[in-house]
Amino acid sequence: MLGLAGAAVAALYVAQLLTTVRAEPLTVAPFLSGLPPRQHAVSRFHVRWYAVSLLFLAFDVEMLFMYPWAVVVAQVGTPAVVEMFVFLGLLMAGVVYAWREGALRWA
Numbered sequence: 001m002l003g004l005a006g007a008a009v010a011a012l013y014v015a016q017l018l019t020t021v022r023a024e025p026l027t028v029a030p031f032l033s034g035l036p037p038r039q040h041a042v043s044r045f046h047v048r049w050y051a052v053s054l055l056f057l058a059f060d061v062e063m064l065f066m067y068p069w070a071v072v073v074a075q076v077g078t079p080a081v082v083e084m085f086v087f088l089g090l091l092m093a094g095v096v097y098a099w100r101e102g103a104l105r106w107a
Contacts, residue, residue, distance in 0.1 A: 051103035055095065062091055 065087065073080045098104060 051098060051101075055098055055103070058091055058094055062088070 066084070069080060069084055073084075
């Protein structure tokens with residue numbers, strides 16, 4: 001008796017034997033538009049895109065913390081408002097630093 005795991009392995013093996021997979025260039029290509037990519041997927045990007053992505057993540061995390069805060073701010077009261085303004089102040093300091101360093105310049 002094969003058991004359930006043995007039967008599953010046997011079924012997968014039989015299914016692999018019965019299917020005919022042809023490796024055509026169009027079906028195994030890593031793109032769907034029909035045009036070959038101009039550069040490799042792991043090619044390097046300019047360093048400014050990393051700074052922009054970090055800024056995006058900072059604001060994304062800000063929204064992540066503001067949704068639950070908005071739900072409980074009426075229950076907690078003034079301390080919750082003060083904590084949120086401290087948090088937003090720290091994020092604004094990061095934006096000002098990135099602005100001064102030129103991370104937001106596109107040219």
